[in-house]
Structure formats: structure tokens, C-alpha cells
Amino acid sequence: MNNSTKTVAGQGKRSSAPSVILENVSFSYPGEQIFRDLNFTVKCGQWTCLIGPSGCGKSTLLRLISGTLRENFSGKIHFSDGNSQNGRTAWMAQKDLLLPWLSVLDNVCLGSRLRGEMSHEKRQKAISLLEDAGLGEYGDSLPSELSGGMRQRVALLRTLMEERPVILMDEPFSALDALTRLKLQDLSASLVEGATVLMVTHDPLEALRLGHRIYVMTHRPATLSKVLIPPGSPPREPGDPAIVSLQARLLHRLVGGGNP
């Protein structure tokens, strides 16, 4: 991605993106304890990946941080700058969640619209985001006219429009074909630079391409592995031999659940 993209998306607000600190977090669904006294820090300004088998509680963890899940929860989740987590996270899911009746541009501006903060500046910003992401000519289109990869790109821009310091991603690329996924991973890596990102995925390669730090989550109640910090800075080349060998190790951890 070119520099103009970074200046549009990675604004100054991000320079102070806080860490997310979880202390003694416990959470249970009826009859099932998902977390017990979990301690975990999502490091500020970095991209943290959480991989683990389906149903291990990864998405639940994101919901606890975003504040959409509040019941049956004990412990403390706070941001390192001491401010409340309310209104400071942005959410990107596996489904693009575009509203089919809104144009692409209006979907990108959804947050402002829902908060009643729609303005000319916001609109202009959304237009330039769309142009930088190669979607400039689709602003007036409906989501149904777009391909899956384009729709997810729009979802990414909608997430960036929020200008939130903490971005939570729940397998955002898993529904895409391999090539589209690689491209969108690159785009995302450049656009969210500086934000504190926590991404849940079940794809070790994806974690290794994008993550500054990688954790494996297994067992129930969930436990986290020691952090894995791959060499080099993201987005890493998928063919890099170091990445390939790490991928094998991660898979092994996922299967065996142990620390190699």
C-alpha cells in the first residue's frame, strides 16, 4: 500500500493506542466454565493473534473485551491508559455484516450514522478511504453488487472509519479464497498500523503472516501458550522458510496442546 493510505487511516490518535489488560478473568456459559482466572495482555500498538480450535473461547474473549458480553463475568479488563473500554474498540467479524440496503459509502460511514455524527468531513474521509482501497468507483453500489473479497474490504474500511485505538477481529478473512485473503491481509496490515489489534483465527499461516505476537489457546477452561514472536515484521511472506517451519510448530501445538 502506498503512503497516502497510511496517512488517511493510521491517524495520530493511534500513536497512543493502549494495551488491553485482562486480570483474573473468569467467564462461564451455563454449565460450562470458559475462562478461569485468565491473565493476558494485548500489547499496545501491535497485532496480536490468538489461534485455537473452534469453540475454545476465542470469540468469547473478543466479546468480553468489546463489552458486548457482560454477564457471568468476573475479573477485570482495562486499558493501559486508564480510560474506559467503552467506545474505544472496533469490531470486524468473519461475516462482513454490510447492511444490504445501504450503499457501500453509507456502510463505511455506518458508525457515524448510528451515533448521529454524520458530517461532510466523515463522508469525505470515507470517500478517500474507498479510493485508497481501490473501491472508489463503488461508493454508490449496493453490497450485493460486490464480490466477497470487496465486501470484506468495505468491512475493513468501516472498521477503520471508527478510528478506535483497539481493533478486535474475529476470523475476518476466513471466508475468502486464498488469493483474496493474502491481498486483504496485506492491505489490513498496512491500514491498521499503530492500532492495538487482537485477531482470532484458526489459521496458523495467517497468524504468522500478520501477528507481532501469537498465542495458542487450548483446553477448557482456556489456557494460553507462551507467546510466540515470529522473526521480521508483518505482513510476512507466506513462502519464507522460517514461517513455514513455524507453521508446523504451531500446528503441532494446536493438535497436541503442549509447548514444543
Place this chain on the structure above:
Amino acid sequence: MRIIRLIFIAVGLVLVWQTIVLLTHVPPYILPGPLNVAKAALTHAGPLFDHAMTTLFEIIAGLLIGTLLGTLSALSMIASFSLKRWLLPVLVISQAIPVFALAPLLVLWFGYGMSSKIAMAVLIIFFPVTAAFYDGLRSTEPEWLELAQVMNAKPLSVIRHIRIPSALPAFASGLRVATAVAPIGAVVGEWVGSSKGLGFYMLHANARMQIDTMFAALVVLGVLALAIYFSVDRIMIKIVYWQKEETE
């Protein structure tokens, strides 16, 4: 293609009708042939038109008022949980009483004029619209709501920008059902007591043994109902513009 098919169906039905009349030698005061009915329609074109306009007005007024009330009650039930707990049982109980049984009462209350027929149509239309719209409003994609929550959306904005649009397809199908039954309300109202409208004209012709005229009124009523139905259908397709129009 669609128009041509409709014409074919209409012509086919008329042919079947004529064949039955020819084969069974049924007397015209029981079942007049299509030609007799067409003749009667031409002879009585003036009064048929006048009465049709009355019925059309009753149906459209009933549709507008019934849809408005249905929309409002669905919205208020989604906006207030406690209101919903009181209103929903009332709605269900109200449907346990056949609306037709209320017709004489409505005429007593609202008189012989149009208002009792409009009230009848409103009662019939109200429930399918309320039920469908309410159902649509409460089955909003939970992940959209979750996204809105993370975005710190205002509750009213969520209803306006997410819940209502996402309920429109359900609302549209409820309104289609309502439109199909709306003429029944108006005509039953006219039967019970009136001096105008196609229902009245049918009774009037029947009493005078002008069966062909009665059939003419029936055909006009059918055409009227179809015209209203397809108009509403077109409008709904425009309103729910993001849903792909079914290719014919």
C-alpha cells in the same frame, strides 16, 4: 411475458366457463355464460363503475389505515417490552373473534356509509401487517446489533437504520397477504348493510334475479382486487429495493 401469461390464463378461464355452460345446459339464472355477463356489464357500465369506485375507495382507505395502525403497533411493541407483554395477548384474543361476526356491530356503530366498511377492512388488514412487521423487527440479525453496540449506536438509530429496514421484507409479505384479503372486508361490510359498493350492487341484482349483472359485479370486483394487489406488489418491490426481484 408476464402480461401475456396473465392474458392466457384469463382467456383460458373464460373458455372453461363457456364450455361448462354449453355442456351442462345450466339455465342462465343459475350460471350465465361469459357473453351474457359481458352484455350485462356493458348495459350497466355506469352503475358498475360508480359502485366499483366506492368499493375501491373503501379498500384503499382500509389498507392505508390498517397498515398505518399495524406498523405503529409493531413498532411500539418492539420499542417497549412491557407494552408488548400487554398488547400481544390482546391482539391474539382479538383474532379469536371472527371479524365477519363483527360486521353487523360495525354497521350499527359506524352506520350504513363507508366508514363501517373501512373499519371492517382495517380490522382484517391490521393483524397480518402487525404480525409480519413485528416478526421482522424482532428477528434482526444479532451480529448487526452487536456491531451497532460496539459502535455505541443510539437506540433510536438502531431501530431506524437497522431494525426497520431489515424488517421491511417481512412487512412487505404481510402487506401482500393483507392486500389479498382486504376486499373481503369491504364486500362483507357492504353485504351487511349499505346503499353503495359492489357488494351492495350484487345483493341488489341478486334480489332482482339479474344474475348476469351479479356476475358482472363479481368480475369487476376480481379485476379490482387484482389491480390493487399488483400495485401494492410493485410498490413493495420498490421499497425493498435491495432484494433481487424474482426473475419471472
